Amino acid sequence: MTDDPPVHPPTAGPRRTSALRAVLAARASRWTDLAQLLPQAGRPLVAAAALLNVLLGLLPLAFIVLVGYVLYLVPQVAASPGADGGSGQAGWSDLLTALGLAVGVFVVQQVLAPFQAGVTEVIARRVDEHCIDRLMTAALHDAPLDALQQPEALDLLAEARAAFARQARPPGDAAAALLSLLARYVQLVGAVVLVGIVVSPLAGIVIGATALAIRFGVRGTLGKFADMWDSLAGSRRKVFYLRDLATGSRAAKEIRLLGLLPWVRARLRSDTMAAYEPAWAGSRKLQFWPMIGLSGVGLVGGAVVLVLVADAAASGRLNLFELGVALQAVLIPMRFGVYFPEADVQTQFGLHSYHALRTFERQIASARPVRSAAPVPVRRPEQGIRFEGVRFRYSDDTPWVLDGLDLELGAGQSTAIVGLNGAGKTTLVKLLARLYEPTEGRILVDGVDLRELDTQDWQRQLALIFQDYVRYELSAAENIGLGAPALLDDREAIEAAARKAGALDVLSGLPQGLDTTLSRRYPGGRDLSGGQWQRVALARALLAIRGGSSVLVLDEPTAQLDVRAEAEFFDRFLATTENITSVVISHRFSTVRHADRIAVIEHGRVIECGDHVELVALGGRYADLFELQAQRFRDTAAVGAVPGPHAAPQGEPDPAADAAEPVPAAQKENAS
Ligand SMILES: Nc1ncnc2c1ncn2[C@@H]1O[C@H](COP(=O)(O)OP(=O)(O)OP(=O)(O)O)[C@@H](O)[C@H]1O
Numbered sequence: 001m002t003d004d005p006p007v008h009p010p011t012a013g014p015r016r017t018s019a020l021r022a023v024l025a026a027r028a029s030r031w032t033d034l035a036q037l038l039p040q041a042g043r044p045l046v047a048a049a050a051l052l053n054v055l056l057g058l059l060p061l062a063f064i065v066l067v068g069y070v071l072y073l074v075p076q077v078a079a080s081p082g083a084d085g086g087s088g089q090a091g092w093s094d095l096l097t098a099l100g101l102a103v104g105v106f107v108v109q110q111v112l113a114p115f116q117a118g119v120t121e122v123i124a125r126r127v128d129e130h131c132i133d134r135l136m137t138a139a140l141h142d143a144p145l146d147a148l149q150q151p152e153a154l155d156l157l158a159e160a161r162a163a164f165a166r167q168a169r170p171p172g173d174a175a176a177a178l179l180s181l182l183a184r185y186v187q188l189v190g191a192v193v194l195v196g197i198v199v200s201p202l203a204g205i206v207i208g209a210t211a212l213a214i215r216f217g218v219r220g221t222l223g224k225f226a227d228m229w230d231s232l233a234g235s236r237r238k239v240f241y242l243r244d245l246a247t248g249s250r251a252a253k254e255i256r257l258l259g260l261l262p263w264v265r266a267r268l269r270s271d272t273m274a275a276y277e278p279a280w281a282g283s284r285k286l287q288f289w290p291m292i293g294l295s296g297v298g299l300v301g302g303a304v305v306l307v308l309v310a311d312a313a314a315s316g317r318l319n320l321f322e323l324g325v326a327l328q329a330v331l332i333p334m335r336f337g338v339y340f341p342e343a344d345v346q347t348q349f350g351l352h353s354y355h356a357l358r359t360f361e362r363q364i365a366s367a368r369p370v371r372s373a374a375p376v377p378v379r380r381p382e383q384g385i386r387f388e389g390v391r392f393r394y395s396d397d398t399p400w401v402l403d404g405l406d407l408e409l410g411a412g413q414s415t416a417i418v419g420l421n422g423a424g425k426t427t428l429v430k431l432l433a434r435l436y437e438p439t440e441g442r443i444l445v446d447g448v449d450l451r452e453l454d455t456q457d458w459q460r461q462l463a464l465i466f467q468d469y470v471r472y473e474l475s476a477a478e479n480i481g482l483g484a485p486a487l488l489d490d491r492e493a494i495e496a497a498a499r500k501a502g503a504l505d506v507l508s509g510l511p512q513g514l515d516t517t518l519s520r521r522y523p524g525g526r527d528l529s530g531g532q533w534q535r536v537a538l539a540r541a542l543l544a545i546r547g548g549s550s551v552l553v554l555d556e557p558t559a560q561l562d563v564r565a566e567a568e569f570f571d572r573f574l575a576t577t578e579n580i581t582s583v584v585i586s587h588r589f590s591t592v593r594h595a596d597r598i599a600v601i602e603h604g605r606v607i608e609c610g611d612h613v614e615l616v617a618l619g620g621r622y623a624d625l626f627e628l629q630a631q632r633f634r635d636t637a638a639v640g641a642v643p644g645p646h647a648a649p650q651g652e653p654d655p656a657a658d659a660a661e662p663v664p665a666a667q668k669e670n671a672s
Contacts, residue, residue: 038175041176057182057187211333222344226348309323389441405424406606472518
């Protein structure tokens, strides 16, 4: 192929030829892609499997020859039953030997078949392990988050994941089935050679060409169906989501309480029909005429060869042995007009899943920012982190979330970020963590642009807990330990982090202590309350600090904590992380007010910045919001909704006692 435009428009002939060549090249490259996966299963195993399949391809041919020979011997033995074979006349011993060999070949074939199934399974599993690893790397390591939000990337990801969840054929099935095809093609070549030798080269060529033509047609139809299937990926993703919703536990509470089952059922049915009906209808349309055409080709090709066989037999050029072999051998190529159950669906749809994986990998690779110079080594911030004129929006067609934001996070200081819902607080943290890049402006760490640092090294510096932190269905110790994987086995460090976060008492009281799985879905597992989970998440962040992180970022760390835990939060938590640069996002002013500096974000910028006293004295936005919460608390306390000084539970600090530190009745100030 050349990029130069042709001087003269190509005529229809060459155009058709180059189109055909392109189709063939595309098909061939898909097969070679698949073949390149096979070594992932281990070369000795693949070699053994290939040998096994060649053998399984040859054995039916041997059976045909032996049965033909038996047919040839039977009339001779019947004509002279006394012959022993030594006189040149076939005897019982020849017949029994041939029969014995035929039976032996048949038995060996039957014995080898289960090995073929077993080997195929192992190869498929190993190849899939390799592909799952690649998918994990692409999705969880390489992919910039914004690339993961593109619908096309999500469709590809859903297709690849569906395969590994066994909702579709995975690449491993395709790679293993490639070896099964080897048996089929060895058989085809063998049969064509037999027909060519026994009947005539012309008969061999005709039957071989017929087999390949109908095979090409069958696979072409399957390929077109797969393309159509591919185009419906978006609707299928919706169906997968609804199925998960309808049958999983995620939404079980709401579905029950709101009586949503009839709606979910109807919606699932209508979306399933919308996703699959075009495929069913398309399948009928795609298959009908090609099948009629291919049957015609098969019939004509088969008939021509049978006529050639009959002619050869009638003219005495074929003896009984040759006739038996020819008639049986002709049937093998004719079977190429049907789908091969052990290979066709596997290769077509497994290839499709692999193609989704490869396209996803390519998209991710092209979306990754290109670094021009070697990354600057990452150290703990000594001077501070500065956002300079940062502008950011999630995509070109959405509004700016941050619009010229300037902010200084002093090294070793705590900074609280305040703002209404949707102000961009979490987005700011995502930029700090380099999950996204600023659209304009820059973020400097000790004067070095964040883009110049190695992303992973920088992310290791952050002990970051998002408000939607992950509740792993693992043990309590692992839930904390994942904050610093190197300390996963350090029980003393994990317990110390749990203690600091105020989680140790609760976790130690679980049936297997910190080894208890934090999910009821497992035997002996227990779930925690929202506040208890939040303490586990805080312990995870603390462990990350112990593991070497130097910037603590907590998004809504106290939203689910009770009054006492929230009151203790700064004393017990941030005070124990001295010299740590920390950022706390919170709607609770009782949490926020303790920070060294508070930044108020509105319209994508910092509109006020200072400590609590300065901002209250300023009488601006912060003071308004603070007063609003204080007033709401005072109103709520006045009607008795919040326990007063005398009603506080034993051991609980009285929220009202800190009159200058109002505790909001609501967790969040809602922008609406
Ligand atoms: N992944 C995303 N893709 C597109 N838009 C997003 C995405 N995440 C957030 N936004 C939008 O960006 C804006 C800021 O969201 P962000 O989560 O940063 O606000 P926030 O200040 O943390 O809000 P809250 O107080 O409710 O947690 C919102 O308008 C939100 O809809």
